[in-house]
Amino acid sequence: MGCDGGTIPKRHELVKGPKKVEKVDKNAELAAKWKYCALSQEKLKRPIVACELGRLYNKDAIIEYLLDKSAERPNTEVVVHIRGIKDVKELNLTDNPAWEGERRNIKGDRYEDMHCAMFICPVVGLEMNGKHKFFYLQTCGCVFSERALKEVKTEICHKCGDPFQEDDLVVLNGTKEEVEKLQKAMEERRSKAKAAKKSKKSKDTKVSKTQDSAESCDLPKNISETKSTSLNGEGSSESAPGPSTSGESVKTVKAPVGPVAGSKRSIQEMKDKSETYKSLFTSHSSAKRTKDQISNWVTHTPYHF
Known part of the structure; x- marks a missing residue:
């Protein structure tokens, strides 16, 4: 039973105030973006790729997604804009010499620094842990920090030496505003590529049609025909008709002795x-025979008995 003596409730038990907003740990949020794949939520491991919106993925996870898009995955809305393997770029990352890996704290008796990253900027040496802005180049895939690009201004990649422009820079794990800008630039780029592809197809079809019409309308030119027949019928010759091309001479074909080929006139009617x-x-x-001269067809088959 209980509560025979009564109870004295406190104010926080009777009055319900507004719910406290749960605060997300910034270190955990940064670790989720920079140390884990955005699609499979597994730890990032080489080869690592990035999309046109600046998200990081394991290449194996992207290939599995492209091979079977119907499979159920928790974060498929993150990769809706990826149509093929050409929409992602493999990153050329620089290893951090201070990174000891996951085996350094197996026993749990050491302090684990959440800000220690696997990769660093090859120019300045800043760790790629989310505290600093990092960019990757769409031309070569090399990754640099914003400080390196500001301090050493150049149009050539610091790592591989390939030329690049400002439009080739993509922010890695940027803010919402930066992601929206990247999405607009991606849509414009894809629409331009689509229009260029359509114009190229139309040009190819026009060229093929003009070629076909030219071939159909092309008639043989410079046809020369020479016919010479002698009174005895021995010197008749006729040149073969055909289109005259550069470097080719007209070939003459000698007609056989007798009636002219293709003539319907009989030789016996020729008075000359x-x-x-x-x-x-x-x-x-004289060559014709009478019925008496024509013999019947007889076959002789000997039989030996």
Whole structure:
């Protein structure tokens, strides 16, 4: 039973005030962005890639996502803008010599510094732990801090020597405003590439159509035909018709002795030919046989019994 003597409630038990807003630990938030993959939430390990919005991923996780987009994943909205492996860039990172790895505090008896990062800036030496702004180049994938780019102003990469422009710089794990700017720039870049691709296709189709029309309308030119027939019929020659091209001579083809090829006129009707010449052909009356002269077709098959 209990409570026979009564209870005295306190004010905080009777009056409910506003709920306290849960504060996110900044160190934990920075560690989640700079030490873990944005898609698989696993620890970052080489090879590491970055998208056009500046998020960090493990390359293996991106490849698995692209191979099977239908699989259920907790953070698929983070990689909706990634259409293929060309939309990400593999980063050329510089290792931190002070990084001892995960095995340094196995027993748990050592202080673990949350701000110690795996990678540093190759120019200034700042650790890539989220306290300083870092950029990567879309041309070569090298990573530098903002301080290095301001102190050493150049249009050539400090690490590999490739040229770059200001538009090639992408902020890693930037703020919401910076991410929105990067998204607008990405959409403009993709729309320009789409328009250029369409114009190129239209140009190719126009060129192919003009070529086809030119080939269909192209007629043979400079056709020369020479015909010469002698009274005896031995010197007849005719040049083969065809298109005249540069460096090619017109070939002449000699006609065979006898009637001109393609002529429907009979030789026996030609008055300028002699009778002896006409008798050479089967159409002459001397070559024709009567019914008595024509013998039946007989086959002899010997049988031996």
